[in-house]
Amino acid sequence: MPLSRERARGMLKSLQVYPILTGIRGQKKVQLESLVDLILALSLLAVDYPEIAELDLNPVIVSPGGYWAVDWRIVV
DSSP: OOOOOOHHHHHHHTTTTHHHHTOOOOOOOOOHHHHHHHHHHHHHHHHHTTTTOOEEEEOOOEEEEEEEEOEEEEOO
């Protein structure tokens, strides 16, 4: 079963870097909902393709304008 939007938000809030994502110390906050969308899309991918054993996006660069998965790897 794919993740809910609330669960995806909770996963983001549990990260140590979450305060940075929300724009502390005068920095601009990132588009958190776009990251939630990314998590939900990956969740759906995992449900639709159970043969995926590993999925790695590293790094994911986040900015006020969105996000970019610079490199990714899928192991089936």
